[in-house]
Amino acid sequence: MNGISVLSTNVNSYTKQQHKRDRSTNFSDIFNQKTKEKISEPSQEPAKFNYVSSSQNSLISLNFSDLQAYGYTVDKAGFMGADFNKAVGLPQDFKIHKSTLDEIVRYNNKTYLFAQDRSKAAFEKIDVADTTKHYYKLFKSIVRDEKDRYGEADLTNLPKGFSLDTNQKTFGKNANFLKDVSLISVTNVYKTFDQVSEAKSVRDELRGFGVSHEVYELNFSKEHLDTRASDEYTFNPDMSVYQADDTYSNAGVFVGFLKSFSPIASDSGETKLSAEASSYSKLMNEQSLADDVVPLSRLLKNEKMIKFILEELLKRNLLISKDGKSASEIVDSVLAHATKLQNETKSK
Structure with a gap:
């Protein structure tokens, strides 16, 4: 469940007691002192579409009439109609199956960390159109040239991984762990695969400085796409609806992306936690502390200042010098490695 590490957070490692036992200055502390930068958060888009959940005997019950679901038309084969594609910003020939949206709903209600009663839905509403829309934009940033159908050779040529900047606080803009x-x-x-390995190496070097560069691997292999998970805590869409003649549709490849990067419900549109889950998440947030880390993409925008800060961290013995190298030499080596990776893989 790759995506959970980014889009939802387990707070066990951030309790106040642990923080009191081992509180130390990190990169984020000094960075914030130096820059004093305040970033205003964009306003949330007005919501247009949602589903209604209700039932004491099951997690989710959808109100839809024949050939309609989540407020949109559905064809006889179960694929969402043109009105859904228009709302989400999908190509006209893009065919997302209703069962995939059902699985997004099921997965989120099952895996949201801060629901005390697992027999109840964690979400009052999940705006599936809004959530799909934003994940499709991420997908398009990674897979730029789409085909109508993907054979095994086409799948092999797709990207092997990516990194991202969440552009929001660790626990989310509303401190609800979304x-x-x-x-x-x-x-x-x-x-x-070599670039993925190099990115992981940079990630490991930067961790000690409080700099984030998470690496998310993608697996578009036919074997992975065809495999159904046996546990209920994994995003597990039915991929057979996207297959024909040993190929996958463009929508199937998008859903394959979601299999590698689990689609946590976006905290936007009309998505809303249940009153119980919202209350519990606020309680957990009040009892938790998290030091927001600085992503690599932002670090390299002011290399001179960053170098000074990293050297200061080393001089204060917050990081252990290796091989007898000076603080300046260590920082130069780390920044050179990170800069090389950034130049080779930066998203355009």
Whole structure:
């Protein structure tokens, strides 16, 4: 469940007791002192579409008439209609199956961390059109040239991973452990396995400085797309509806992206937690502390200042010098490695 590490957060490692035991200055502390930068958060888009959930005997019950679901038309084969595509910003020939949207709803209600009663839906509403819209934009930032059908060779040539900037606080803009996916931007695209390995190496080097560069692997192999997970805590769409003659449709490849980067409901549109889940998440947030890290993409925008800050961290013995190198030498090496990766993989 790759996406959960970014779009929802387990707060066990951020409790106040742990913070009191081991409080130290990190990169974010000094960075904020130096820049004093205040970033205003974009206003939330007005919501247009949602589903209604109701039932004591099941997690979700959708109100829809024949050939209609989530407020949109559905064809006889179960694919969402042109009105859904228009609302989401999908190509006219794009065919998302209703079962995929059902799975997004099921998955989110099952995996939201801060629901005390698992027999109840964690969300009062999930704006599936809004959530799909924002994930499709991320997908398009990674897979730029879409085909109508993808054979095995086409799948092999798709990117192998990516990195992103959430552009919001660790626990989300509303401190409810959800992320507004509309604010997330792809910073790097890794076309080869070697680039993924290099990105992981940079990630590991930067962690000690409080700099974030998470790497998310993508698996578009036919074997992975065809595999159904056995557990209920994994996003597990039916991919057979996107298959024909050993190929996948363009919509199937998009859903394959969601299999690698689990689609946590976007905290935007009309998506809304249940009153119980919202109350519990606020309680957990009040009892938690998180040091917001600085993403690599922002770090490299002011290399001179960043170098000074990283050297200060080393001089204060917050990081252990290796191989007898000076603070300046260590920082130069890390920045050179990070800059090389950024130049090779930066999302255009």
